Amino acid sequence: MPADLIIVNARVRAIFAPAGTTAIAVAEGRILALGTDETIRAHAGTTTHVIDAGGRELLPGFVESHLHLFMGGATLTMLNLGPTFGFEATRDALLGFAAANPGDDILFGYAVNYVIFGENHRPDRHLLDAIIADRPLCLLSTDLHCAWANTRALELAGILQGADVGPGAEVVMGDDGFANGELREFAAMNRVQMLSRLKGRDGLHYEGGKVSEEDRTHDKRLIRRAGDYCAQNGIASAVNMDGNAYQAGLLRDLALAGEMPVRVSLPLRLEQRHGPQGIAQIDDFGPDVPGWLRFGRIKLFMDGVYDTWTALTVSDYPDRPGFCSEPLIAPDIFNAMCIEADRRGLQVATHAVGDGAVRATIDGYEAARTANGARDARHRIEHIDTIAPEDLDRLKPLGIVASMQPVHPPGSAGLPLEPTTTIMGRDRWPTAFPWRMIRDRGVPLAFGTDWPVSPLSPLYAIHCAQTRKPWATDIPDQRISLDECLLAYTAGGAYADFAEDSRGQLKPGFDADLVLIDGALEGLAEAEDAARVALTVCGGRITHDGRS
Known part of the structure; x- marks a missing residue:
């Protein structure tokens, strides 16, 4: 079979492909072969598009996990x-x-x-x-x-x-x-x-209603623009962290029309008032669009954030004696929701910022395993800004995935240290945003940005991860290596999204989701502009071309 696309003269890391790989061939949206320039050129046909990478680095397309x-x-x-x-x-x-x-x-x-x-x-x-x-x-x-x-x-x-x-x-x-x-x-x-033209349709609380065709077209245009922005940043897969039947319909229209430049997985977002019976609403999403749109997940919020004193904590806030905030979902209801979602074979993703929220989330996932038996559920905790030391060792035995954002720690991505670090309390600093501790325990780690909360660029996020500074000299350095960051943005994200058999690596038969990098990724430890996305390919189709 002749290749549709060939890229030659590239650099490839050993974590993604066999040593000596300099070229890749793509056919029908999948990777056909990897090898040297000479062996891959043999796959060229009369209509093959051949790209000379010019020594740029070739990576799997990024998976934006949140x-x-x-x-x-x-x-x-x-x-x-x-x-x-x-x-x-x-x-x-x-x-x-x-x-x-x-x-x-x-x-x-x-x-x-x-x-x-x-x-x-x-x-x-x-x-x-x-x-x-x-x-x-x-x-x-x-x-x-x-x-x-x-x-x-x-x-x-x-x-x-x-x-x-x-x-x-x-x-x-x-x-x-x-x-x-x-x-x-x-x-x-x-x-x-609700005062905006969108009337809250883009918000986390939207649950549907009568929408004109003009507004549907407007909303699809916004989502398509967001997808294009993902492609500009090297992203081939986007794990959405809010969702409802209305969004599912918009995304299905775009996917079926071939108008989405990224693959998307979409959850059903639920609150305490929905209870376990609300999980059935995911049936309203309709069928997946194979390869481009996937459901199969619910999203819950256990707490808020430290800056509004809504993060749920194990011990008191230092400036508010006797106050630990309140869970957004009561433990008995949360456990019941986890049990029902798990029984249905769904993945659960839970926002948990405070150490008390992380503990309550682990408890809920443990309750699901006790009730339903062990399975490859890969339930996720989103954020883990803080975690009690004794809870770190509970993650791996339960198969929990840590979905974290390198752009979130105060002091990174232009964020000031205050007021967050003071509100959080110094006793929580040693295990705040604990990427190193989580990685060292063998817990699956997936990186994202929470865009638009933070800048979307994976390269900027990696820069933030590499340049993060401890808040005091006596607390651990939680940085991970460049290769570990890249894996969290590729293979780790694919695993968290149940796509490790088709994405996150450069292997024959895998989806042809690729990114070419200008500059040197190693330089991100010094400067945010040391590397940039030159080309993005999703499913064998060029979705962004920024080569000069």
Whole structure:
């Protein structure tokens, strides 16, 4: 069989292909052969597309193990305030953005640091009113677990006088008896996000409703744009971490039309109120699109984040004696949901940031194994910002996958250390973001970014992983090697997504998901621009070509 695509004159790491490999042949979307330039050129036919890699490094396509595609596509139309600090700089950026987007629609900024206006002053409606008062404005925090709205947005959302948004979320009130603008967790944030054209359809709380064909087309365009952005960053597989039947339908339309440049797996996102009976909603997703769209997973949230004091902890918060926060799902209900999902053969992925949330999640997975018996479930814990030392050794025996984000530790990816490290408490620092400890215990490790919470680029994430600094001289260095990072972004991600027999390595018969790298990956330990994505191939199709 002649090859459709051949790449020659490439460098390939021994962790991905046999030593001496310099070329690859692709046919019908799969890897046909690996070898030297001479042996692979023999697979060329009259219509074969031959690419000279020019000595660039060839890798398997990256597996982004935790992102939010629909939400990410939406943020591509928002103002990125991640690098912005100080009132004047924020004011200038927002006024410029408003001028470039005239009208009465709500304005959104995202990736906003909690200390954007200084360490001693969290954002509030008064500060935002001083910038823009006559148009609704909402700033989304860098972790997407908090937002700040101006008075106009709070009025339009009907929450200026406050609102009961349910357990685990809060419309924070000021001393004047009115909402101060801070909205903690999704249920509160959603009140303001409903003011946008999307009406919350991209949000974690959306559960369906009547949507016009015009809006469906708009939403598919956003998701397709997010997929293109993934391809630009070398990503061939995207593991979405929110999902509902509406998103499943949009993604199926795109996949069946051949319009998605990345493979996607989508979960059913559930809350405590759904209980174990809610798991049946995944039947509404319909069938997979083989090779391009996969379901088979539920997503749960056990807690929030440290910056809003919603991370569930084993011991008290240092600044709040007697307070450990509350689980978003009560242990008995969480255990029942894990048991039912496991019984149905589904994978469970649970957001767990605090050490108490991680422990409760492990308990739930253990309950599922006790009830149903051992199987290759690969239940996942998403984030593991902190973990109690005694719980580290519980992960591997239960077959748990650690899905982690190198761009999340404070001090990395432009994130300030404060207020997170102080709120977290120094006693938790030694096992915070414990990649090294997890890897050394043989626990499967998959990397992602949680985009749009953090920048999407796997190369930037690897740079952050390689340059991470301990927060104090007496705590362990949790960095892992470059090759270990690459494996977490390829073979590790494929394993976590039950795709290790077709992705994550360069082997004949595997999917032809490839990326060519300009520059030197080793240089990422020094500089974030030491390497860049030159070419991305997904299923044998070039989805991004950035070669100069």
